[in-house]
Amino acid sequence: MERSLQGDTCAYRNLLVELTVGLRHVVRGRARAAGIDAEDVVQEVLLALHLKRGTWVRGTPVAPWVAAIARNKIVDGLRRRGHRTEIPLESVMETLWSDESDSEGQAHDLERVLGMLNERQREVVRAVSIEGHSAQEVAARLQMSEGAVRVTLHRSLKALAAMFRVVPSED
Amino acid sequence: MKTEELIRVLAADGSRPVVPVTRTLWRALGLGVLASTALLLLLLHPRADIPRAIFTVRFDFKLVFALLIAVSAMLFLKETARPLAPERWRWPLGLGPLLLLTGVVVELSTQPAAAWGGLLVGHNAVHCLSLIPMLSLPLVVCLLVALRRAAPMKPIVAGAIAGLVAGGVGSMLYALTCPDDSPLFVATWYSIAIAIVTSCAGWGGKRFLRW
Numbered sequence: 553m554e555r556s557l558q559g560d561t562c563a564y565r566n567l568l569v570e571l572t573v574g575l576r577h578v579v580r581g582r583a584r585a586a587g588i589d590a591e592d593v594v595q596e597v598l599l600a601l602h603l604k605r606g607t608w609v610r611g612t613p614v615a616p617w618v619a620a621i622a623r624n625k626i627v628d629g630l631r632r633r634g635h636r637t638e639i640p641l642e643s644v645m646e647t648l649w650s651d652e653s654d655s656e657g658q659a660h661d662l663e664r665v666l667g668m669l670n671e672r673q674r675e676v677v678r679a680v681s682i683e684g685h686s687a688q689e690v691a692a693r694l695q696m697s698e699g700a701v702r703v704t705l706h707r708s709l710k711a712l713a714a715m716f717r718v719v720p721s722e723d
Numbered sequence: 724m725k726t727e728e729l730i731r732v733l734a735a736d737g738s739r740p741v742v743p744v745t746r747t748l749w750r751a752l753g754l755g756v757l758a759s760t761a762l763l764l765l766l767l768h769p770r771a772d773i774p775r776a777i778f779t780v781r782f783d784f785k786l787v788f789a790l791l792i793a794v795s796a797m798l799f800l801k802e803t804a805r806p807l808a809p810e811r812w813r814w815p816l817g818l819g820p821l822l823l824l825t826g827v828v829v830e831l832s833t834q835p836a837a838a839w840g841g842l843l844v845g846h847n848a849v850h851c852l853s854l855i856p857m858l859s860l861p862l863v864v865c866l867l868v869a870l871r872r873a874a875p876m877k878p879i880v881a882g883a884i885a886g887l888v889a890g891g892v893g894s895m896l897y898a899l900t901c902p903d904d905s906p907l908f909v910a911t912w913y914s915i916a917i918a919i920v921t922s923c924a925g926w927g928g929k930r931f932l933r934w
Contacts, residue, residue: 557741565734572726595729602733604874604934606744607805620807621874662724680735681728687735705736717933 553614557605568598571618579626592661593629597622599713628717665715673708676701744873745801748866752797755865756892759858767854769899781904784826788909789898792819792917793891796884800866803881804873819891823914826906834905845903848912854900855916856923859886859893863924867931875932882928883921890917 556564575594583590600621608617666674672694679690687705691698763769776782795815802811834842845851866885875881894913903909 556737559738559740561734561738564737565730568730568733572730591726595724595726598726598729598733600874600934602737604806605737606741606747606872607874609743609745609805616807620876624806624874624876662729666724677732681724681732684731687738702736702738705732709732709736713934 553608554610557608557610568602571601572598574618575622578622582626582630588630589660593626595662596629596716597625599709599716600625603709603713661716662712665712668715669708669711673704673711676704677708680705744804744869747869747872748800748804751865751869752800752862752888755862755889758861758865759889759892759896762861763858763896763899767900770902773899776904779904781906782898784822784906785898785901785904785909785913786895788819788822788826789891789895789913791822791891793888793895795819796887796891799884800888803875803877803884804870806874806876816887823906823910827910830906839907842903842905843907843911845905845908845912847901847903848908851897851901851903851908851912852916852919855890855893855897855913856920857893858896859889859920862889862892863920863927867924867927870928870932873932874934875928878928878932878934879925880928881932883925885928886921886924887917889924890920893917893920 553567556567572594575597576590579593579597580590583593601618604621608614666677669677675694676690679685679693680687685693687698687701690696691701694701696704770776795818798815799811830842831839863886866889867882870881870885873881894917897913897916903912
């Protein structure tokens, strides 16, 4: 955690991957009960952990801090999505299916809010996420400065988190 | 988007060391106090008799009361900014009101009952109610902006605590220009003004600090 916050992207990535495994575990049970896609909630929690990582205090245990942020987001996410009394069969099957394979689930909410970013932001996010380019490579390809790419990326993530908060889910 | 892809983006965005939220808060506090003080010096002027007043108990009482409110709230600023916090003793928040109560009792027992009304109303009640919130405003804004980077479990409480800090600092600054030194005046009008700042900031917390 300490190294992650110092800007060690490799350590940070490993940390996020590790946390994701645990998060899936926690989220799935609750999400299944509410009939929503667990992976959507997992992604929302990850985004929150990322943007709020400055609130972790050095030297304190990481787990309770992660749990506190995750709980807040899970409650939020379920409340926002879980207003329905009827649970469609498809969604239950989907959750069942994603439960069997422990592979990456394909979430839809993030895809939807991604569509609400402006074109440049979307381009940068896609280049980093799907094509796995570094900020430097993206900068060269889109003819932007590396700093501008970083700023765009960071703003996009903040915008995504904000959109998650206001856009009701349609599943 | 797959979760793996999202993680890639987050890691790429995490290539700079992150600034701890507490540091952001202290900076905002410093900046806000400076801005509020600048506002005082620009728009108002401190009382001419401060060198003399500083040696009177009633003038110092005002300052100490306001300082106590601000400092006791500051103790909680860091905690409310975090998603989880060890439960802390809340009693420091009671010190300001306790001092105020003591001041009022002493004032009532030393001043004749006929003077109470005049001391309570003072010269500048309206000034007090409008200038304390005005002097607090720069600090409130600084603190709320800093808290947006934080992850408060209870946004309303976090906002209100920021308001209490700012209300205390604003009162202290206003006390330097305010000609009314009676604890009766302070207990009435300063308290109302601080309550206004605190509730507005609490509302601001609800509005802006959700995450």
